[in-house]
Amino acid sequence: MSIHKTLGEFIIEKQADFPHAKGELSALLSAIKLAAKIVNREINKAGLVDITGATGVENVQGEQQQKLDMYANEIFKNALIARGEICGIASEEEDNYVFFDNKNSRSGNYVVLMDPLDGSSNIDVNVSVGTIFSIYRRVSPTNGPVGIEDFLQVGRKQVAAGYVIYGSSTMLVYTTGNGVHGFTYDPSIGVFCLSHESLTIPKSGRIYSINEGNYVKFPLGVKKYLKYCQEEDESTNRPYTSRYIGSLIADFHRNLLKGGIYIYPQTAQAPSGKLRLLYECNPIAFLAEQAGALATDGFSPILDIKPTELHQRVPFFTGSPEMMDTAHQFMKEFEGS
Numbered sequence: 277m278s279i280h281k282t283l284g285e286f287i288i289e290k291q292a293d294f295p296h297a298k299g300e301l302s303a304l305l306s307a308i309k310l311a312a313k314i315v316n317r318e319i320n321k322a323g324l325v326d327i328t329g330a331t332g333v334e335n336v337q338g339e340q341q342q343k344l345d346m347y348a349n350e351i352f353k354n355a356l357i358a359r360g361e362i363c364g365i366a367s368e369e370e371d372n373y374v375f376f377d378n379k380n381s382r383s384g385n386y387v388v389l390m391d392p393l394d395g396s397s398n399i400d401v402n403v404s405v406g407t408i409f410s411i412y413r414r415v416s417p418t419n420g421p422v423g424i425e426d427f428l429q430v431g432r433k434q435v436a437a438g439y440v441i442y443g444s445s446t447m448l449v450y451t452t453g454n455g456v457h458g459f460t461y462d463p464s465i466g467v468f469c470l471s472h473e474s475l476t477i478p479k480s481g482r483i484y485s486i487n488e489g490n491y492v493k494f495p496l497g498v499k500k501y502l503k504y505c506q507e508e509d510e511s512t513n514r515p516y517t518s519r520y521i522g523s524l525i526a527d528f529h530r531n532l533l534k535g536g537i538y539i540y541p542q543t544a545q546a547p548s549g550k551l552r553l554l555y556e557c558n559p560i561a562f563l564a565e566q567a568g569a570l571a572t573d574g575f576s577p578i579l580d581i582k583p584t585e586l587h588q589r590v591p592f593f594t595g596s597p598e599m600m601d602t603a604h605q606f607m608k609e610f611e612g613s
């Protein structure tokens with residue numbers, strides 16, 4: 277029976293990959309690893325504990341906050357605040373960024389942006405959900421207060437990003453800019469073990485993920501691409517098959533392993549789409565590009581977008597490069613209509 281390498285061992289081994297290393301990545305990821313285990317424990321018994329349903333409070337996005345959104349937000353925040361490397365966080369569930377104003381954290385060099393619970397609409401129905409994180413080095417002077425500029429950095433500046441998927445098994449998948457690596461949680465020994473080293477997405481695939489319930493509101497380029505996916509043509513493996521879980525992390529993870537494309541486009545009602553640039557699209561885009569996939573707003577790379585607001589939204593296209601190229605051709609051809 278082979279004993280898999282643990283996440284902790286792998287991080288130590290890969291330490292040299294992380295600029296300014298000095299053990300800071302280990303501390304950052306061990307905080308996330310610990311919080312993921314605690315949230316995983318509660319999710320696994322969600323029906324038995326008072327953790328399902330809404331809190332009755334609306335978050336800054338105008339969405340009903342779910343109890344598990346808030347629980348995960350507190351667990352990750354508290355795990356991060358306890359580590360001196362991190363001087364501040366931004367979260368989907370916090371109106372503004374949070375500055376860890378204590379002596380220990382002030383000297384921290386990193387900020388974390390997170391979506392503590394992704395796929396909130398699936399919490400109560402036992403469908404895979406996730407946590408997404410993005411890590412930057414601060415740009416404001418160390419030992420001083422954190423500023424908005426520390427959070428509004430282009431995605432290319434990320435030093436690490438990843439997600440936890442709470443599904444049939446629980447996995448943590450991350451990158452520090454040296455490939456994408458996946459670790460599966462073994463509850464019997466309480467550790468994340470290396471199960472998917474150097475993940476790369478298949479060049480093409482047969483899966484498209486989009487909420488077709490919004491079809492009539494889609495831009496013409498997206499409508500045309502969907503028709504292309506559904507046409508009969510054996511030579512190009514079409515029609516493709518539609519798979520949409522409604523949890524960005526679960527849809528992305530499946531496509532990463534099998535090949536495919538995920539699209540959450542702009543609509544007439546939501547000209548910037550739904551997904552948030554800083555703690556959903558940037559971290560996924562960093563992982564995607566590291567795994568040989570593309571991630572764009574339908575036209576240009578997500579990682580080159582200069583953020584202007586903490587909770588700004590962007591149209592999001594990501595997936596196998598050949599499928600993305602085709603989708604881009606339709607978006608270009610029907611741009612503006």
Ligand SMILES: O=P(O)(O)OC[C@H]1O[C@](O)(COP(=O)(O)O)[C@@H](O)[C@@H]1O
Binds near residue numbers: 393394396487525
């Ligand atoms: O229900 P819709 O409009 O298809 O939206 C589903 C999308 O919204 C999200 O749930 C948004 O994320 P949160 O659950 O973190 O708010 C994504 O995970 C998912 O891909």
Ligand SMILES: [Mg+2]
Binds near residue numbers: 391393395524556
């Ligand atoms: Mg989300």
Ligand SMILES: [Mg+2]
Binds near residue numbers: 394
């Ligand atoms: Mg969320």
